[in-house]
Every structure is written in structure tokens, then in C-alpha cells.
Amino acid sequence: MLMSSPNRPAMLSYGPNGFRMLQPGDHVVCTVTGEKIPLEVLRYWSVERQEPYASAAIATQRLLGQA
Template identity: 65%
Template sequence: MLMSNTDRPARLHYMANGFRVLTPGDHVTCAVSGERVPLEELRYWSVAKQEAYASAQIASEALAPQ
């Protein structure tokens, strides 16, 4: 039985210049806002924290020194 990746969260390994899909899916969840981010729109993540962000602003705030 073939399973669709539609409406399933992906599990990714974030690297400096991209990411590797560990578990297939069609989106990830923003670590800050909880917003769904389709994989084809994913542009912002933290390699050190291994988490995704929905926008540049959210990523900047999440990664800013405290």
C-alpha cells in the first residue's frame, strides 16, 4: 500500500546549506509560532538547535543573543 506524504509532518536534519529528509512529509512546524511551513517554502532554520522557522523575522528573533 502506497502512502501519501500529504498532510504529514516531515522530520528533517538541518545542515548549513540544506536539509536531509529523515521522515517523509509535506511540511514542518515553526519552532516559535507553531505555523505549518511547506517544505518547498522552508528557508530558515537553525543547525545548532535543529529547528525550523516560518520567516526571517522569527528566525532572527529566535537566534538573537539574549
């Protein structure tokens, strides 16, 4: 179970198979769109860039340099 703090952004460390919480929170912010992503639905991120993304399409655009 993830520990969270309501209405606060979490600080995460992104790995190839998951993420580790560095500072408690209930969401992260998409690097491209600025959209809040609740931790329970976070599925897309870049390990190399340490960035979260709101969708697979947004992650693909970013990784291809189109966003």
C-alpha cells in the first residue's frame, strides 16, 4: 500500500519496474501536459529522464522528441 498525503505532489524515484516514494504525496504532475496523475493510475515514466507521463501517447511523443 502506498502512503500518501492528500492534495500534495509526491516525489518519486522511477525505476524500470516501478517507482519508489521519496516524499509522500497522492499524485505526480505530467512533465508534458501538467496534468495531475494520481499515484494509483501512474503507468508511464522515463527512468533515464526521471519524468512521469499521463498516457502512453504522451510518453511516446516525449521520448521521440516531439513534445
